[in-house]
Amino acid sequence: MNKQIAIEDIIATIPNGASIMVGGFGNPGTPFTLIDELIKQGQRNLTLIKNDANEACIGISKLIENGQVDKLITSHIGLNRIVIEMMNKEEINVEFYPQGILAEKIRNAGAGCYGFLTDVGLDTEITDKSQIIKFQEREVKIEAALYADFALIHAHCADQYGNLVYASSAMNFSPLMAMAANKVIVETSNLVPTSELTPDHIHTPSAFVDAIVALALSNHESTRSI
Numbered sequence: 001m002n003k004q005i006a007i008e009d010i011i012a013t014i015p016n017g018a019s020i021m022v023g024g025f026g027n028p029g030t031p032f033t034l035i036d037e038l039i040k041q042g043q044r045n046l047t048l049i050k051n052d053a054n055e056a057c058i059g060i061s062k063l064i065e066n067g068q069v070d071k072l073i074t075s076h077i078g079l080n081r082i083v084i085e086m087m088n089k090e091e092i093n094v095e096f097y098p099q100g101i102l103a104e105k106i107r108n109a110g111a112g113c114y115g116f117l118t119d120v121g122l123d124t125e126i127t128d129k130s131q132i133i134k135f136q137e138r139e140v141k142i143e144a145a146l147y148a149d150f151a152l153i154h155a156h157c158a159d160q161y162g163n164l165v166y167a168s169s170a171m172n173f174s175p176l177m178a179m180a181a182n183k184v185i186v187e188t189s190n191l192v193p194t195s196e197l198t199p200d201h202i203h204t205p206s207a208f209v210d211a212i213v214a215l216a217l218s219n220h221e222s223t224r225s226i
Contacts, residue, residue, distance in 0.1 A: 002160045003212045010185050010211045011037040014150055019047040021106070021151040021177040022060055026052060026079075029170035030059045031154040031187045033215055038152075044068050049106070049148055051099065051173055053077040064092060073146070075099040096126065101143060103176060108145035110179025115144040151181035155204075157190035162209030163202045164188075171203060178208040189215045 011034065014020070024030030039062055046069045053074060054061045061080055063069050071093040077083045087094045097105065101120055108116055117140040121127050131141040153174045156167035164186060166174055178184050191214040 003162045004160050005211045007037050007213045016043050017045045019148040021148040021181050022050040023153040023174035025172040029154050029172050031152045034152045034187050045070050047071040049073045051075050053080040053083040055079050056082045075102050105146035106176040106180045109147045118143050148181040151177040151184045153186045155186050155188040157192050158188040159194040162206035163197050164204040166203050175204050178204045183210045185211045187213045
């Protein structure tokens with residue numbers, strides 16, 4: 001089935017209050033065009049799940065600065081002074097997880113698991129006593145899987161059916177998020193015939209993808225996909 005769709009139409013399916021996973025590690029892999037359309041349409045009370053908050057005035061930071069985001073689930077926001085200030089003023093709720101824990105919470109959701117056991121951060125503020133149990137004579141905590149209503153993903157190239165290939169480090173969280181969200185929306189500047197993508201080179205198969213937005217090739221494409 002051809003999954004190509006206009007960006008305005010697919011972003012319009014995201015309602016107020018949705019939870020959204022956003023691929024990217026800093027700039028690489030961040031779906032800037034999908035984010036810009038979300039800003040344009042103005043959905044509010046969003047929960048975002050992303051490794052970081054991008055830098056000020058770009059990426060998801062623009063969504064946050066625009067007052068569209070109630071909660072951010074992330075690993076760090078240290079490169080974004082605006083989001084730090086908003087968090088300190090309690091204008092946004094920020095929930096932190098160590099990067100590996102965040103990735104594993106998302107991976108567990110995609111694998112159909114409810115959660116996992118870990119001893120990371122047992123004696124820190126990231127652990128609530130209610131999470132701690134005894135297992136094999138050790139104290140561990142239960143870390144719940146992390147799902148989302150939507151995932152916004154940038155792919156280096158894709159075919160019309162939704163088979164995806166990522167470029168280098170721009171892969172980062174995207175394969176995990178594509179498995180953990182109920183609806184997966186992908187932007188790409190390189191829509192290619194299916195025959196060009198051999199099975200061995202496909203990173204995310206079409207079964208996980210709901211919509212493909214084909215973009216005009218940008219001058220910034222190479223810097224966003226390194």
